[in-house]
């Protein structure tokens with residue numbers, strides 16, 4: 413099949429295959445993967461608008477995705493289809509084309525977009541974030557998280573984990589038990605290497621744990637304490653709320669283009685996104701969640717302060733090496749949080765004594 417070359421992801425694995433695609437007259441799409449005999453037919457595939465020369469991602473109804481680099485070919489194919497069976501008056505399309513094709517139009521569109529972005533970032537973000545997150549269905553949140561993770565892998569911010577499979581399985585089992593006990597269903601744990609000790613949650617509930625944090629922990633209890641804290645962020649949907657607040661540019665970009673593209677992320681800086689701080693109130697909530705779980709599992713809450721202290725080293729809050737990607741860099745207030753852990757442990761002891 414002659415057609416437009418694309419990269420095809422089946423939506424279940426991160427594996428990428430080369431393929432070609434062709435548009436059909438009725439808004440459908442045919443994909444032929446390289447090395448595969450069959451052709452995949454799809455109805456009603458939305459073709460996202462072109463943004464400069466960034467790749468476009470065509471989302472297929474079965475969860476697969478085609479990434480198209482050759483924007484001219486895709487535009488040409490769309491024009492051909494439009495001319496072919498039934499030409500339609502598309503006033504918006506014509507206006508957009510005019511805006512795109514003259515520099516005055518492009519400059520005007522850019523100015524309007526910049527103005528919207530600026531006012532949104534300046535005044536609207538925190539308020540809109542809360543509403544937007546409440547209205548975001550969990551499936552959409554999962555897609556955002558999954559896209560983000562894939563991009564971090566492709567930009568090599570995250571590398572594959574080198575932890576022993578046995579070690580991983582032990583921690584996965586502990587995480588599974590935590591998930592069951594706390595009723596936070598939509599969470600999963602993945603292992604990666606970043607070169608710094610870190611653990612963070614993504615929209616949709618994926619918690620990423622880095623090799624170095626596991627290696628620096630004295631034992632599993634300390635890792636579980638950190639994971640319980642991250643699960644607290646998942647439960648409160650803090651990640652999405654923070655994302656929406658502090659990355660409104662990214663959220664708007666996604667809304668405009670229908671995709672989180674590599675180009676957008678490279679320009680916003682994925683490491684900056686990862687290094688952003690949670691608010692104190694999110695931290696306190698997540699710590700409280702962790703203390704409750706740790707106590708129910710018979711683990712002293714002070715295990716959280718133990719690992720915080722180990723990550724701090726001797727020089728306080730900056731964390732080991734002072735790296736911005738360190739877990740402590742995105743988790744301010746180490747000293748205060750360590751005190752809270754001690755108090756939670758003390759309260760639990762007094763409570764137990766009063767019960768006797």
Ligand SMILES: [Zn+2]
Nearest residue numbers: 690695698743
């Ligand atoms: Zn946190």
